[in-house]
Amino acid sequence: MVKVKFTPYNKEIDVLEGENLLEAIRKAGVFIDTPCNGSGSCGKCKVKITAGNVISEDSRHITEKEKRKDMCLPVSVRLKKIYQ
Numbered sequence: 001m002v003k004v005k006f007t008p009y010n011k012e013i014d015v016l017e018g019e020n021l022l023e024a025i026r027k028a029g030v031f032i033d034t035p036c037n038g039s040g041s042c043g044k045c046k047v048k049i050t051a052g053n054v055i056s057e058d059s060r061h062i063t064e065k066e067k068r069k070d071m072c073l074p075v076s077v078r079l080k081k082i083y084q
């Protein structure tokens with residue numbers, strides 16, 4: 001399991017490793033605007049990863065500057081457990 005914390009909402013949930021971030025957001029009951037329902041075509045659901053271990057696919061909607069600031073499209077992010 002992977003612990004995901006949504007800091008602005010003070011919510012924390014456990015999800016399966018490999019699950020995508022958009023699924024986790026929905027499970028947590030956190031609202032983000034998803035006009036294309038997470039297909040990756042609109043780029044409106046950008047979020048910032050503040051900590052943790054993820055695998056993120058590139059998207060034409062995320063600029064290099066946004067990438068350096070850890071912005072991503074949740075549908076293109078897979079959550080990974082942190083092994084210590």
Ligand code: FES
Pocket residue numbers: 033034035036037038039040041042043044045046073074075
């Ligand atoms: S909802 Fe359209 S890319 Fe995320």
